[in-house]
Amino acid sequence: MFTRKLIWLQCITWIFFFLFLLLYSVQKWETVYLAVTSCGIGVGSYIICVYTNALWLMPKYWRRNRKTEFFIYSILFLLPLIFLRMALEYYLLFPYHPQQGFYKFSLAQFLFSTITISLAFFLGAILNILDDYFHLQRKQESMQLQQAAAELNLLKAQVQPHFLFNTLNNIYYLAYTKSDLAATVIARLSSIMRYFVDEAPKEKVPLSTEISFLKNYIELEQIRMLHAATLSFDHEGVDEMVRIPPMLLIPLVENIYKHGVDKSVPENEICINLKMENGKLNFNTRNTVHPVEKAGGSGVGLDNLRKRLQLLFGNDFTLTSEQDGNHYKVALIFPV
Known part of the structure; x- marks a missing residue:
C-alpha cells in the first residue's frame, strides 16, 4: 500500500x-x-x-x-x-x-x-x-508517461513512411528515366531500411549512426537533383559516441530538399553544421531558396519534430528558422 x-x-x-x-x-x-x-x-x-x-x-x-x-x-x-x-x-x-x-x-x-x-x-x-x-x-x-511514450512512438513512426514515400519517389524517378543510378539508390535505401528496423525503435542511438543516416539520405537526394547542389556537411570535432534520440536531425535536412532548393536549377548551396557546446548539440542548416520555391515550409516532418522535442526535452530545446536574403537558416539545439 x-x-x-x-x-x-x-x-x-x-x-x-x-x-x-x-x-x-x-x-x-x-x-x-x-x-x-x-x-x-x-x-x-x-x-x-x-x-x-x-x-x-x-x-x-x-x-x-x-x-x-x-x-x-x-x-x-x-x-x-x-x-x-x-x-x-x-x-x-x-x-x-x-x-x-x-x-x-x-x-x-x-x-x-x-x-x-x-x-x-x-x-x-x-x-x-x-x-x-x-x-x-x-x-x-504513469498514464501520462505511457501516453507521452505512445505519442512519441507514433510521431517517430510517422517519420518513416513519410521519409520512405519521398525516397520511393526518387527511385521511381530514376527508374522512369532509366538511370544507371537506380541500383545505387536501392542499395542506399536498403541501408536506410536497416536503420529503421535496427536503430529507429531504440530510445537513443550513437550520433555516428545518425550522421551515417543523414549522409545516405543526402546522397539519395543529390542523385535525384538535375544539378547536384554544392554541399558542405561539417561535423568535425563532434563526439560521435554521444547518444541522442533517433531521427531528430533528418526532418531539417529533408526540409531543405523538399521546400528549400530548386532541383531544376544549378545554383543551389547547402551548408550543414553539427557541433557540441556546453553539453548541448547544435545542428544548423543553411540553404539557398528561389522565388519559385517556398522559403521554409513546415510540413509534417517539422511539425512532428517540434512535438517530439517537446515530449523529449520539455522547454529545454531551441528550434529557430529565418530567411536571410536568398538563404534560409534553421538552428536546432538540445541537450545530450
Missing part, C-alpha cells in the same frame, strides 16, 4: 514522536525505565490504532461504502484497545504512582485514553486518504 519512501518517513515520524514524549516523561517519572514504559504503552496504542484503521477498517468497509459496518467494527476495535491500554498502565505504572490514582481505572484515565486514541484513529483515516491520493497521483503520472 505504502511506498518505501512513505514507510521510511512514517518510521522517522514515530521515532521522533516517541523521543518527544520521552523527554516529557523523564521529568514525570523517577526512573528512565518507567518513562520508557509509559511512552511505549501510549505510542504503541497509537500505532495499532492508526494502522488498523488505515490498512483494514477504511479500505475494507469505508471505501466499499459499508459505513454502518465501519462504525460498528470501529467501536468494537476502539473500546478493547482503550481498556487494554488502561489495564497495562494499571499493572505496569500504577504501583509506582499509587498516590495519584490516575492509573487506577479512573474517569480521567478513561477520558484521556479515549481522546488520544480517537485522535490516532482519525489520523489513520487521514493517512489512508493521503495514500489513496498519492496512489491516484502516481497512477495519473
Whole structure:
C-alpha cells in the first residue's frame, strides 16, 4: 500500500514522536525505565490504532461504502484497545504512582485514553486518504508517461513512411528515366531500411549512426537533383559516441530538399553544421531558396519534430528558422 519512501518517513515520524514524549516523561517519572514504559504503552496504542484503521477498517468497509459496518467494527476495535491500554498502565505504572490514582481505572484515565486514541484513529483515516491520493497521483503520472511514450512512438513512426514515400519517389524517378543510378539508390535505401528496423525503435542511438543516416539520405537526394547542389556537411570535432534520440536531425535536412532548393536549377548551396557546446548539440542548416520555391515550409516532418522535442526535452530545446536574403537558416539545439 505504502511506498518505501512513505514507510521510511512514517518510521522517522514515530521515532521522533516517541523521543518527544520521552523527554516529557523523564521529568514525570523517577526512573528512565518507567518513562520508557509509559511512552511505549501510549505510542504503541497509537500505532495499532492508526494502522488498523488505515490498512483494514477504511479500505475494507469505508471505501466499499459499508459505513454502518465501519462504525460498528470501529467501536468494537476502539473500546478493547482503550481498556487494554488502561489495564497495562494499571499493572505496569500504577504501583509506582499509587498516590495519584490516575492509573487506577479512573474517569480521567478513561477520558484521556479515549481522546488520544480517537485522535490516532482519525489520523489513520487521514493517512489512508493521503495514500489513496498519492496512489491516484502516481497512477495519473504513469498514464501520462505511457501516453507521452505512445505519442512519441507514433510521431517517430510517422517519420518513416513519410521519409520512405519521398525516397520511393526518387527511385521511381530514376527508374522512369532509366538511370544507371537506380541500383545505387536501392542499395542506399536498403541501408536506410536497416536503420529503421535496427536503430529507429531504440530510445537513443550513437550520433555516428545518425550522421551515417543523414549522409545516405543526402546522397539519395543529390542523385535525384538535375544539378547536384554544392554541399558542405561539417561535423568535425563532434563526439560521435554521444547518444541522442533517433531521427531528430533528418526532418531539417529533408526540409531543405523538399521546400528549400530548386532541383531544376544549378545554383543551389547547402551548408550543414553539427557541433557540441556546453553539453548541448547544435545542428544548423543553411540553404539557398528561389522565388519559385517556398522559403521554409513546415510540413509534417517539422511539425512532428517540434512535438517530439517537446515530449523529449520539455522547454529545454531551441528550434529557430529565418530567411536571410536568398538563404534560409534553421538552428536546432538540445541537450545530450
